[in-house]
Amino acid sequence: MTMQEYKRVQCPAILEPFWIGQGYGYKNMSPLLRTESWSGVPDDEIIYIPESAYDNGFLDPLGVYTKRDFIELAGNRARELFDYCDWQSPEAAWNEIESEG
DSSP, rough: HHHHHHHHHSGGGOOOOOOOSSSEEOOOOOOOHHHHHGGGOOOOBBBEEEEGGTTTTOOOGGGGGGHHHHHHHHGGGGGHHHHOOOSOOHHHHHHHHHOOO
């Protein structure tokens, strides 16, 4: 689902939270991302929603992340950041990665 499609629907079932590691959220588990084919995923594809973006069945649109968001934050390490995220915001996860060296 792209951001443009998301704006046309309200809280679609496809973006409902599920257990993603250390909490609930949404992580795109499409075959492209499961097989390491990061380059095959469109830049505007929603790939991650942290637990904090969900509020009683509603989503905070500012907490919805696309592949482009990960690239803008981590550059050529965007895939590493995506794999690392398991409940927190990508910004917080990136700070953890950077502090670990």
